[in-house]
Amino acid sequence: MTISRLNTISERIHWLSPDGTTDRPVLGVIQGRKGTLVVDAGNSPAHARLLLAEMAQLGNIRPNYIALTHWHWDHVFGSAEFDAPLIAQCETAQIVKEMAQLDWRDEVLDARVAAGTEIDFCRTMIKAEMADRSELVIRPPDITFTQEMTLDLGDVTCVLRHVGGDHSADSIIIYIPEEKVVFLGDALYVDIYNEPRRYTTRKLFPLIDACWRAMPSIICWDTMKK
Ligand SMILES: [Zn+2]
Numbered sequence: 508m509t510i511s512r513l514n515t516i517s518e519r520i521h522w523l524s525p526d527g528t529t530d531r532p533v534l535g536v537i538q539g540r541k542g543t544l545v546v547d548a549g550n551s552p553a554h555a556r557l558l559l560a561e562m563a564q565l566g567n568i569r570p571n572y573i574a575l576t577h578w579h580w581d582h583v584f585g586s587a588e589f590d591a592p593l594i595a596q597c598e599t600a601q602i603v604k605e606m607a608q609l610d611w612r613d614e615v616l617d618a619r620v621a622a623g624t625e626i627d628f629c630r631t632m633i634k635a636e637m638a639d640r641s642e643l644v645i646r647p648p649d650i651t652f653t654q655e656m657t658l659d660l661g662d663v664t665c666v667l668r669h670v671g672g673d674h675s676a677d678s679i680i681i682y683i684p685e686e687k688v689v690f691l692g693d694a695l696y697v698d699i700y701n702e703p704r705r706y707t708t709r710k711l712f713p714l715i716d717a718c719w720r721a722m723p724s725i726i727c728w729d730t731m732k733k
Pocket residue numbers: 577579674675693
């Protein structure tokens with residue numbers, strides 16, 4: 508018997524573990540009676556196909572929507588593997604559209620790092636994950652929103668909320684109130700594109716406020732526990 512690599516939080520929520528060796532992030536699956544939302548598209552077609560295979564094995568589940576938490580390559584490069592609508596915050600969508608026009612082959616990527624428009628860490632991880640990127644297709648989002656949108660998946664709701672922050676100004680979180688679960692994406696990380704890597708009160712404090720507005724019950728519960 509094959510063991511699924513999908514971790515289970517509840518009957519309706521699963522996640523694929525991250526892999527730091529090639530910067531594969533967590534991918535989420537929220538399964539409702541009327542449909543299934545996948546959180547982030549993976550850092551390559553192979554990463555996306557792994558998730559799809561694990562979902563099929565779990566119970567023949569297919570995604571009905573894919574939500575991008577922000578524009579960084581490791582969250583969007585698998586987008587073309589999905590045949591369901593791709594949802595993103597409008598700033599994410601704009602940047603992904605521009606990324607789809609770029610050439611990602613080694614020599615061009617190296618030139619972008621030399622010019623300072625890409626960072627060495629991402630170049631190293633992109634090359635490690637996908638040695639051959641000549642066939643890479645990045646699919647721009649189909650549905651966009653600015654502040655917040657809610658997806659009703661039947662017996663479970665997904666609140667997609669723009670929170671911004673130091674890591675990426677377009678970051679969203681995905682809150683599932685019925686389960687008291689939130690997918691944070693990379694929202695709580697520092698900015699990796701500018702040195703020194705650090706938090707700023709200018710961006711961190713509004714991020715905390717935005718998270719509070721999006722999921723007060725979780726924060727209250729945590730505060731009361733202490
Ligand atoms: Zn990121």
